[in-house]
Amino acid sequence: MDKPKTPLLDRVSYPSDLKTLSDAELTTLAHELRADTIAQVSQTGGHFGAGLGVVEMTVAIHAVFDTPRDKLIWDVSHQCYPHKILTGRRDRMGTIRQKDGLSGFTKRTESPYDPFGAAHSSTSISAALGMAVARDLGGTPEHGLGDCIAVIGDGSISAGMAYEAMNNAGHLGKRMIVILNDNEMSIAPPTGAMSSYLSRLYAGAPFQEFKAAAKGAVSLLPEPFQEGARRAKELLKSATVGGTLFEELGFSYVGPIDGHDMEQLLAVLRTVKVRADGPVLIHAITKKGKGYGPAENAADGGHATAKFDLVTGEQKKAPSNAPSYTSVFGKELVRLAEKDPKICAVTAAMPDGTGLTLMGDRYPSRCFDVGIAEQHAVTFSAGLAAGGMKPFCAIYSTFLQRGYDQVVHDVALQKLPVRFAIDRAGLVGADGATHAGSFDTAFMTNLPDMIMMAAADEAELMHMVATAAAYDDGPTAFRYPRGEGVGVELPEGGTVLEIGKSRLIQEGNQIAILSFGTRLSEVQTACENLSAKGIMPTVVDARFAKPLDAEAILQLARHHEALITIEEGAVGGFGSHVAQLLAENAVFDTGLKFRSMVLPDIFIDQASPAEMYAMAGLTAADIEARVLDTLGVATLSAKRG
Template sequence: MTSSTPLLDTVNDPADLRRLMPSQLAQVARELRAETIDAAAKTGGHFGAGLGVVELTVALHYVFDTPRDRLIWDVSHQSYPHKILTGRRPGIRQIRQRDGLYGFTKRSESDYDPFGAAHSSTSISAGLGMAVARDLKDRDNHVICVIGDGAMSAGMAYEAMNNAGALDTRLIVILNDNGMSIAPAVGALTNYLSWLVSSRSFLSLRDIAKQLAMKFPRTLRTAAERADEYARGMLTGGTLFEELGFYYVGPIDGHNIDTLVPILQNVRDARQLGPILVHVVTEKGKGHPFAKPDREKYHAVPKFNPATLEMATSVSNAPSYTSVFSKALIAAAEKDERIVGITAAMPSGTGLDKFAARFPTRMFDVGIAEQHAVTFAAGLAVEGFKPFCAIYSTFLQRAYDQIVHDVALQRIPVRFAIDRAGLVGQDGPTHAGSFDVTYLACLPDFVVMAAADEAELVHMVATAAQIDDRPSAFRYPRGEGVGVDLPDKGIPLEIGRGRILRQGTKVALLSFGARLQECLKAADHLQSLGLSATVADARFAKPLDEDLIRRLVHSHEVLVSVEEGAIGGFGTQVLHYLARGNLLNSGCRIKTMHLPDRFVAHGAPKEQYEDAGLTEKAIVAEVMAALGDGPRSLDFKTLA
């Protein structure tokens, strides 16, 4: 530990925090920020969001009786300070490591995490459900949802607010405005007004005025109500939220703990009100130690030296799959002006920021709105454009109805570039790209591809650009490629045709996606054991290369399909084809290897794939078991 934290050292849980004097909270916040920075230096991870809510975190746990009062963090990548204050400080330097704390909130990890999250815009819906459940059980605890302004770009947040306003259920929503400020900059006057409109005296006076207004004729009563709304809107800027049925308080300086605490206490005690929205303005990454300015205030960082601030970097000569996709799409767009890029609040994560720099009028960031992104792409496609919708696999799940109804049903040629396919390491199961093959390959006339390496990705971009009669998708993993030579230009692949990389006689390994290198290593291993192995790259899960599969079955004793996706994906497509063609009884033993039917815990990617049983050694063990030369639980040491 590089910083002295004498006051924070006395806080093991929020009950300890609540024993402190209000005047001590600012020091707690300073020490908590230092501890968060020091922990991030050891592990890396989400950094800026947590630093931006340090004072808010202290104030919330000080004012509310957590965990009895439910505190829900939207996305929860900002929850490192929350975890430190809620009994998990001893494990904070193992966060995101195998068997360590999860990088987001997790119900099984702590009673202080009432709802697990990692995707955005879910907090208000979950909180409203908890608030209604509280009322049905006749309890009196509070429910507080903390949601960032970025998450307010998703329709789900407004659906929940609309429902909360209609139900008039007591619910507290904290809008953490850390970049896209809805109101003017906060200051002494706005802080005072926020305290005033949240105070008992103001609420009582306002209630008296409303009661008096009820005695007025209808026309005067309506005018009085409108005057009240407009007055509050001009003072605080909360008209939008008031129209949704929320009592608006703010904007408030989110780094002034002496302001936050009394306002939150007022809000806590205003039990006569229904839903309340508290608008808090913060600075993402506040107090970060780096001198270099950054627009995202170091949203996520690798490990770094807290003394020199030098960040850890991995040594590799291979480019990332994301950068390869970006360059390939730019190259294709230079030749075809109909190509456009679409992303949902992830321009840098998907590489489309580079596309936007080259084609600023042809790239569209729609915000955290995957459903809209898909149907927006469909609208562009029916007018003759070639939209490439670049979305992480885990986030594309949120737009499944639009994929089915607005794209597949109408055979509209939207191209889906699916980043972060397979396991993603320390972000864990909430961000794993496990299910896209399963949920796309079941759709009629959908072309589903997976890149085995970065060169194949270049060709798949070119392939998707040429598909004009139906939707298509190509998936690729997070991280660096395998180091193969990149082609000068992408060449469209023949739809539904795989390739054989190595010809053998006894065992066939049929890979779909980025496990191909493990299959090649397994083939070498099998060869050393006297077993000749063919290695094939399917390239397509739909349409299948049925001729390739049929030849592999007829000419080998064992066929093993290998994929980094969930059950129901590529292997299932292969089995269905073999069953329809009466080929399951051909004498070839068929095995499928896929992600286990459970969520794989976070850790380094290598650790995750070992856990999932999709490594070279696991493939060899599967083959040996199929041949009857050993059980599936064969000791891997005998195969080393």
């Protein structure tokens, strides 16, 4: 299909170009920007619906404010594609989320128009407040002295960190602007009292009154809010549900306004820019997926997509050869829950992403989506465990980092049997470093009494879910990657594993390879290549990083010249624990050659998972090379004999 015609957008290279356009032209520009965003993402895939919902807002903010002197901070920032198009990156949008291309999120090193990088939620208000204080303290000259604007969604503002920031901002009284992008849809339908509060603010007839009040204010702006603003404020204060929450936190509240009405947006933003003398919250109502039917009609508002047909919206996904790890976890959990009424599940705003949708459909009273609140999710799970239930707390590895204190203090210290299902472990591809599950093995195995497992394939994952369900003596965790399994035959149900026991995959000699996680398939490929060179390594699937199978590992060390550990995690994890075991047993004194293959000590930018693992040096070819290097040339020559 031909690219959309965008004559006005073609004239815009940077936000400064918007200053020459009339308000009517800015409205037309927004239509062109939406069409261009749709066309761009249809070719690359990526986050989609949230960006379509903020097109008018993006244009209005850049038209009214003076970015990058004024600091525009997008919460999560998966909605930043239109922003990138307007800030000098339109010609590189075809590279988004690809190796050496644009990030799918804001990134400080990518553009001065991205003053704060993000990909996790609820950070924008804290960051904007910090910048506002830095501005008033003098900061550094190159950072300028402009306004600080945070755009945060209704899902993100339900997280505790956002309220900590607002409470502090209200106390400090610094001039800053928070725009609440209220689309009733984060990734999953929003949950919790805060979302209900926002919903009631604009439900039915009252919303029409609020909207009318905002319209009334428009006719008076950019003069001081005068009668229209007074009416809107009085409506909020007199509403039966209240309306003073944000004002009680110290913010001047403006809204709700129509976030797709350029006239309202420009008028309100211009007035706030002139009149604000402290923290202001602008409540804008938007629609996720706005302007593209397939996205608007999707259950998740077109949150993220693969490449798609521009006309039909049909996604161009490669056919699946094996079930995803996520779906295997979800199905096995339901199978176990059918037999055990104490099994329940908790997720933090990711029921579909963590595979818990099936559990929620089958056993809604035992499946809890607590919203974007990982800290609460962990301690809520601890409370469930303390009350005699068997909670599975399913959280992406990268998001579990946000609840680590609760894992330590509320779960591990009390030895409560919370089962952590750690999805998206390892390198995840297009989302890049912000979403990589690099550190969970290290930070979980540091904790006393924590059982830590990693699945080598989807059948092993089933066994680990069953093992976690059966273990009541303390916390357990099992990790698994994003995407499809390796295609092994699946049993009817998982089998409970013996805690801390590995499994022998292949018996060989001279060198042993101890694999933790799904690099096992790469190890097996490497061994096939090595066998052609006369080398037959012993291969063991560790299964457990804690407790280690000390007996098996020490046997491997005593009967082989060299030992290599392999894992999809940062230094400090499985390999480090094996090295500690070997040191404590004086194995290195015998001359054992020990090598540990881990993720490198860098943040790896977005690329395909295969490209990322190649950059990390964890492919079959890298494993083969490490074996050859460890054994040495003389040894290889002798074997070739």
